[in-house]
Amino acid sequence: MTRRIHLGAFAFHPGGAHVTGWRHETARPDRHLTIDHYKHFAQTAERGVFDTIFLADGLYFWDRHPSGVDHYGQLRLEPLTLLSALSVHTKHIGLAATISTTYNEPYHVARALASLDHLSGGRAAWNLVTSRYDEEARNFGGDSHLDHSRRYERGEEFVRTVEELWDSWDDDAFPADKESGIFADRSRLRTADHRGEFFTVRGPLNIARPVQGYPVQFQAGGSPAGQHLAAVTADAVFAGYRPLPEAQAFYRGLKEQVSDAGRDPDAFHILPTLQPVVGRTRAEAEDLAESLLASTPDALIVEDVSHSIGQDLTGRSADEPFEYEQQIDTSNESRSPNRRVDALRAPTGPRTPREVYARTFREGIVVGTATDIADEIEERVEGRAADGFIVQSLTLPYSLDRFVELVTPELQRRGLTPEQYTPGTLRDRLGLKRPERSGALSVGV
Numbered sequence: 487m488t489r490r491i492h493l494g495a496f497a498f499h500p501g502g503a504h505v506t507g508w509r510h511e512t513a514r515p516d517r518h519l520t521i522d523h524y525k526h527f528a529q530t531a532e533r534g535v536f537d538t539i540f541l542a543d544g545l546y547f548w549d550r551h552p553s554g555v556d557h558y559g560q561l562r563l564e565p566l567t568l569l570s571a572l573s574v575h576t577k578h579i580g581l582a583a584t585i586s587t588t589y590n591e592p593y594h595v596a597r598a599l600a601s602l603d604h605l606s607g608g609r610a611a612w613n614l615v616t617s618r619y620d621e622e623a624r625n626f627g628g629d630s631h632l633d634h635s636r637r638y639e640r641g642e643e644f645v646r647t648v649e650e651l652w653d654s655w656d657d658d659a660f661p662a663d664k665e666s667g668i669f670a671d672r673s674r675l676r677t678a679d680h681r682g683e684f685f686t687v688r689g690p691l692n693i694a695r696p697v698q699g700y701p702v703q704f705q706a707g708g709s710p711a712g713q714h715l716a717a718v719t720a721d722a723v724f725a726g727y728r729p730l731p732e733a734q735a736f737y738r739g740l741k742e743q744v745s746d747a748g749r750d751p752d753a754f755h756i757l758p759t760l761q762p763v764v765g766r767t768r769a770e771a772e773d774l775a776e777s778l779l780a781s782t783p784d785a786l787i788v789e790d791v792s793h794s795i796g797q798d799l800t801g802r803s804a805d806e807p808f809e810y811e812q813q814i815d816t817s818n819e820s821r822s823p824n825r826r827v828d829a830l831r832a833p834t835g836p837r838t839p840r841e842v843y844a845r846t847f848r849e850g851i852v853v854g855t856a857t858d859i860a861d862e863i864e865e866r867v868e869g870r871a872a873d874g875f876i877v878q879s880l881t882l883p884y885s886l887d888r889f890v891e892l893v894t895p896e897l898q899r900r901g902l903t904p905e906q907y908t909p910g911t912l913r914d915r916l917g918l919k920r921p922e923r924s925g926a927l928s929v930g931v
């Protein structure tokens with residue numbers, strides 16, 4: 487039997503996932519900060535019956551190297567502000583915001599997500615990240631980023647505190663009875679009174695329990711600490727795109743961790759990223775992939791490779807061979823596998839910055855016709871490497887438009903995705919239970 491899959495439409499940068507996707511002939515960078523740009527994105531995803539849209543975020547402007555400022559289309563609208571606006575331009579699709587647990591407070595986040603969940607009728611979700619770069623620390627009173635493992639410890643306490651706050655009120659706590667004058671039923675209130683290592687939060691939250699109980703929780707950390715946090719708290723993970731056997735091992739391992747944590751692995755979705763480059767013919771798709779790669783200026787290639795491998799190559803030609811000799815420890819940024827470093831270490835691996843850049847670009851995309859892309863999706867789902875995908879558009883809006891025009895009908899024809907939405911919340915659509923309100927009641931006022 488065909489397995490029904492889940493799809494998210496990802497907006498990494500306003501111009502698409504590729505760093506210079508904004509240069510594509512159809513792209514409109516002048517509209518990146520307009521509601522119309524995102525309305526088109528969200529409504530296209532909704533036409534394709536995606537489960538959710540998902541906005542990436544970072545709390546910094548990447549100006550580490552001059553090319554980041556010169557060439558990188560990285561202006562971003564704040565995700566929760568944007569999703570609130572999109573909630574009135576969409577009807578069914580989930581609204582997922584990336585939110586950092588390192589540079590926020592639980593009360594703010596619990597309140598903002600509960601608000602979005604109420605306004606959207608149960609469509610809110612968050613992508614919990616612990617943040618990555620020192621640039622982010624410098625915007626919040628620090629010089630360098632909190633240690634990787636401490637970030638995840640803080641992340642776990644953060645989620646638990648947010649959940650305690652969402653559980654401040656029973657679902658039927660607000661009779662608002664005009665006759666008696668009773669607005670809230672005090673016996674249905676519990677203050678969180680949270681006193682932990684990182685947070686002290688009394689509560690209660692000044693908003694009713696979210697429509698979904700808890701808005702859906704996604705995570706994207708791929709390190710052992712990231713996987714552990716996901717296994718004990720998340721509803722789904724966004725994973726990087728890996729070769730099939732590696733993706734299957736990741737899938738198996740993470741589902742086991744979920745099971746070991748006493749949770750149901752079938753109610754936990756693993757959604758790797760998929761970067762489809764689709765054309766009516768393979769040649770057309772190849773041309774598009776090549777043109778996007780060629781749109782990246784040499785300076786950005788060299789400086790992006792420098793950053794990601796932790797070695798200063800700045801000032802060199804993109805075509806000058808170099809030896810890999812890591813100079814800067816990047817392990818505090820991420821402990822997920824580093825594809826570029828792995829490629830450089832391989833005996834037959836790339837030798838120049840351009841080759842390194844092109845190799846990981848090619849490895850991360852799937853190029854072909856709608857049938858090719860649907861085959862890849864089906865193979866990974868049937869092969870237990872994925873429960874669905876986060877579809878990354880290399881250039882926006884073009885790549886998502888093409889996906890919905892060409893690939894969506896093929897997925898629907900194969901019974902992999904639905905042809906229309908059924909009523910319900912995002913949680914219902916993902917086959918996830920509404921969490922019970924936890925803990926014993928104690929009157930808080």
Ligand SMILES: Cc1cc2nc3c(=O)[nH]c(=O)nc-3n(C[C@H](O)[C@H](O)[C@H](O)COP(=O)(O)O)c2cc1C
Pocket residue numbers: 541542543544584614615616617618705706707708709710711712713724725726759819820821822876
């Ligand atoms: C699909 C996907 C999307 C991600 N989106 C974001 C994002 O929007 N913001 C962010 O700070 N990190 C993002 N990340 C990075 C991870 O959340 C994580 O911070 C990073 O992988 C480093 O943590 P790790 O060492 O646990 O992997 C994303 C990762 C993946 C795979």
